[in-house]
Amino acid sequence: MKRKHQRALFVGAGLAVLALATTLVLNSLGQSLNYFLMPTEVLAGEDVPQGTFQLGGLVSDGSFEADDEMGVSFQVEDGSSSLSVVYDQVAHGLLPDLFREGQGVIVEGQWDGSQFVASRVLAKHDENYMPPEVAEGLKEMGEWRGEETP
Amino acid sequence: MIAEIGHFALIIALMLAVAQSMAPLYGAWRRNATLMALCSPLAWGQFLLLGVSFLCLTYLYVVSDFSVQNVFLNSHTQKPLLYKVSGVWGNHEGSILLWALILAFFGAAVAMFGRRLPQTFKARVLGVQALIGVGFLSFSLFTSNPFIRLNPAPLEGQGLNPLLQDPGLAFHPPMLYLGYVGLSIAFSFAIAALLEGRVNALWARWVRPWTLAAWCFLTAGIALGSWWAYFELGWGGWWFWDPVENASLMPWLAATALLHSAIVVEKRETLKSWTVLLAIVAFSLSLLGTFIVRSGVLNSVHAFASDPTRGVYILGFLFVVVGGSLVLYAVRASTLQAGGMFAAVSREGGLVWNNLFLAAATGTVLFGTLFPMLADAFGYKVSVAAPYFNAVFVPLMIPLLLVMAVGPFLAWKRGNIAALPGRIWPAVVLLLVGLGLAIWWQGAAAPLEILGLATGIWLLASVLVELAGRINLFRTSLGGSMKRAVDLPRGAWGMSVAHAGMGLVVIGMAASISWEREVISLKYPGDSSTLGAYEITLQDVALKQGPNYRYHEGTFIVRRDGAVIATLYPEIRNYTDPVTQTTEAAIYPLISGDLYAVIAESGANNIPGEPKRWGVRLYHKPLIGWMWLGAFMMFVGGGLSLSDRRLRVGVAQKAKQAEASV
Numbered sequence: 169m170k171r172k173h174q175r176a177l178f179v180g181a182g183l184a185v186l187a188l189a190t191t192l193v194l195n196s197l198g199q200s201l202n203y204f205l206m207p208t209e210v211l212a213g214e215d216v217p218q219g220t221f222q223l224g225g226l227v228s229d230g231s232f233e234a235d236d237e238m239g240v241s242f243q244v245e246d247g248s249s250s251l252s253v254v255y256d257q258v259a260h261g262l263l264p265d266l267f268r269e270g271q272g273v274i275v276e277g278q279w280d281g282s283q284f285v286a287s288r289v290l291a292k293h294d295e296n297y298m299p300p301e302v303a304e305g306l307k308e309m310g311e312w313r314g315e316e317t318p
Numbered sequence: 319m320i321a322e323i324g325h326f327a328l329i330i331a332l333m334l335a336v337a338q339s340m341a342p343l344y345g346a347w348r349r350n351a352t353l354m355a356l357c358s359p360l361a362w363g364q365f366l367l368l369g370v371s372f373l374c375l376t377y378l379y380v381v382s383d384f385s386v387q388n389v390f391l392n393s394h395t396q397k398p399l400l401y402k403v404s405g406v407w408g409n410h411e412g413s414i415l416l417w418a419l420i421l422a423f424f425g426a427a428v429a430m431f432g433r434r435l436p437q438t439f440k441a442r443v444l445g446v447q448a449l450i451g452v453g454f455l456s457f458s459l460f461t462s463n464p465f466i467r468l469n470p471a472p473l474e475g476q477g478l479n480p481l482l483q484d485p486g487l488a489f490h491p492p493m494l495y496l497g498y499v500g501l502s503i504a505f506s507f508a509i510a511a512l513l514e515g516r517v518n519a520l521w522a523r524w525v526r527p528w529t530l531a532a533w534c535f536l537t538a539g540i541a542l543g544s545w546w547a548y549f550e551l552g553w554g555g556w557w558f559w560d561p562v563e564n565a566s567l568m569p570w571l572a573a574t575a576l577l578h579s580a581i582v583v584e585k586r587e588t589l590k591s592w593t594v595l596l597a598i599v600a601f602s603l604s605l606l607g608t609f610i611v612r613s614g615v616l617n618s619v620h621a622f623a624s625d626p627t628r629g630v631y632i633l634g635f636l637f638v639v640v641g642g643s644l645v646l647y648a649v650r651a652s653t654l655q656a657g658g659m660f661a662a663v664s665r666e667g668g669l670v671w672n673n674l675f676l677a678a679a680t681g682t683v684l685f686g687t688l689f690p691m692l693a694d695a696f697g698y699k700v701s702v703a704a705p706y707f708n709a710v711f712v713p714l715m716i717p718l719l720l721v722m723a724v725g726p727f728l729a730w731k732r733g734n735i736a737a738l739p740g741r742i743w744p745a746v747v748l749l750l751v752g753l754g755l756a757i758w759w760q761g762a763a764a765p766l767e768i769l770g771l772a773t774g775i776w777l778l779a780s781v782l783v784e785l786a787g788r789i790n791l792f793r794t795s796l797g798g799s800m801k802r803a804v805d806l807p808r809g810a811w812g813m814s815v816a817h818a819g820m821g822l823v824v825i826g827m828a829a830s831i832s833w834e835r836e837v838i839s840l841k842y843p844g845d846s847s848t849l850g851a852y853e854i855t856l857q858d859v860a861l862k863q864g865p866n867y868r869y870h871e872g873t874f875i876v877r878r879d880g881a882v883i884a885t886l887y888p889e890i891r892n893y894t895d896p897v898t899q900t901t902e903a904a905i906y907p908l909i910s911g912d913l914y915a916v917i918a919e920s921g922a923n924n925i926p927g928e929p930k931r932w933g934v935r936l937y938h939k940p941l942i943g944w945m946w947l948g949a950f951m952m953f954v955g956g957g958l959s960l961s962d963r964r965l966r967v968g969v970a971q972k973a974k975q976a977e978a979s980v
Contacts, residue, residue: 185678
């Protein structure tokens with residue numbers, strides 16, 4: 169084998185793996201993208217994804233309710249509007265430790281037209297921490313009450 | 319006073335780093351031996367000063383000096399000593415100081431162990447190392463100074479996030495940093511080689527131990543982080559494809575590739591420019607990892623600093639380092655001589671395959687991690703969910719692992735593919751037996767899960783067969799085999815142990831995913847749940863007092879066929895400073911796998927006067943312990959290779975002298 173052939177083999181193998189990786193990426197990226205919306209955007213009804221997306225905001229004070237079958241419901245608000253979220257702990261797991269009323273939250277799930285059916289609840293691991301998307305969304309809504317970083 | 323000493327030491331360290339980044343590089347260019355000779359004392363000085371600075375900060379934490387802002391924000395008098403100390407690096411400022419300290423430590427290590435390096439080369443390596451140091455020390459001093467005083471001093475600190483108060487996590491950041499920063503040495507060696515315009519077997523022999531050490535620490539750091547997530551977050555998961563996890567995985571993948579391509583450079587003096595590029599990429603990914611963790615640009619569980627000036631600084635620094643080194647590479651890589659030839663089926667061919675797939679995997683993880691930032695620039699708020707990573711990463715790993723099993727059987731330069739079946743058939747037998755046993759034991763699983771499991775068993779089996787071949791097992795007397803085993807170079811043992819560890823990790827992952835059993839329910843004390851063959855009763859929940867928290871402790875009795883085999887005590891901890899609730903899972907390792915129990919406040923409408931109901935989550939995760947064992951074996955395997963005499967620079971130098979004198 170000549171040096172030229174060896175180089176061609178390298179380039180060929182490299183391109184083949186690249187093509188494989190690109191195919192895998194393109195095949196799965198579309199289905200794995202989660203759009204992020206605030207309650208106002210969902211209620212406005214424009215561009216609300218049919219499938220799974222993420223909803224962010226604050227858990228409204230006094231809105232948390234739990235039933236006897238480990239289903240929970242709560243309101244997520246962004247200052248101008250709020251919508252109700254239901255979550256089944258038996259199917260999808262216990263609520264995270266830092267889930268609390270008045271705290272920032274991101275829920276992942278689907279909007280059925282009247283309520284948000286969550287399949288995942290992400291409350292972040294720090295009591296002072298606000299998910300960046302939520303902080304930004306709240307700022308846009310003029311509802312940001314946190315301190316600005318200096 | 320102590321804070322000022324620490325602060326002052328930090329400033330002088332920065333000055334030394336500036337001097338170290340200029341004098342030796344200039345000296346190497348002008349061939350000025352006096353200037354070049356400055357590199358070692360400067361590297362030592364920088365390390366000692368940063369050591370003093372770090373000890374000062376640690377002291378301030380231990381004595382809870384709340385007149386220092388950093389201590390006030392991140393510590394508390396009631397905290398156990400271990401977490402006072404780990405609090406030093408449990409925050410942004412302290413962790414950057416630790417970064418700089420480790421960087422200086424590696425610089426000093428090169429100064430000490432690199433006595434036999436050619437003078438200009440050593441000067442360049444330490445000069446480049448100091449340039450990185452200047453970047454980090456000025457970052458620390460100008461944007462994240464840990465020694466800023468508060469006046470008046472508060473009486474009590476704000477505490478450390480209780481989730482971080484865990485032995486696994488206390489050591490996770492230093493391990494990870496040793497890995498991240500260890501790659502800086504490979505980077506400095508690569509840049510110095512580009513400046514010299516020379517890469518040869520000797521270069522690879524210098525780079526490999528440092529990369530190997532960094533790789534060991536990265537492996538340990540990632541495993542500790544994953545272990546922490548497994549039992550601290552209470553979801554039973556160990557990997558979430560969180561941006562910060564990806565940030566540690568990408569340098570690991572690149573370092574793994576570098577480790578293997580450096581072997582090809584060392585043995586066969588080929589793949590040189592690719593190896594240099596990998597060294598640059600691996601460290602760039604470490605910097606990117608630091609950027610992702612520290613800037614808070616990505617929504618991540620770990621993002622605890624979100625000061626925009628810091629983000630801009632690190633982004634600028636990243637741009638200079640990555641951009642500068644890639645430009646240098648583009649200009650200089652052509653000066654590296656092309657090396658020897660080899661056939662497609664050969665040891666080199668296998669290692670190229672390893673590199674191609676690792677590079678592709680790194681690229682896809684990088685793409686998925688940065689995609690939200692990219693989309694944000696166009697006004698879309700999206701996140702890339704775990705299914706993307708699973709769908710892309712796993713198919714790229716399987717071909718890698720399949721060939722990883724075969725590679726060690728192939729000869730250098732030209733492998734004999736016809737002889738392969740004759741050597742590898744016992745591994746096929748072991749694979750079939752192992753897979754059959756697993757399915758007989760736990761039942762069928764989805765095809766993809768079986769494929770994952772088969773890949774892991776195949777890898778483990780081939781390692782055993784390869785090792786058996788090396789020591790002539792069953793072909794000579796047992797004593798003869800033992801003697802051969804003892805005489806095997808440590809590097810060979812290291813490879814076998816690390817590869818077998820990888821096999822165990824894959825088996826543990828596949829088995830625990832395929833055959834996991836889970837029950838989530840609301841229980842009164844006294845109620846039982848059935849989990850496979852186990853009957854698990856929540857006997858009682860009691861309120862108790864810990865060192866700096868109160869906790870509810872659940873008592874679960876595990877029975878199998880009516881006999882009590884284990885008792886589990888999961889906790890819900892309530893910390894007061896800051897007010898936080900954390901879950902401590904209780905894990906009972908059985909030979910068949912872990913039993914995992916979590917309790918939670920149910921929030922259900924409890925009727926006054928009646929016993930409270932608790933949320934209960936129970937898992938049985940078959941063979942998950944193999945994952946941690948496998949990761950530990952990879953760490954040990956790396957260490958074994960590192961202790962191989964052939965890797966010692968002094969030996970290499972002597973070999974070269976011998977070569978030259980022939």
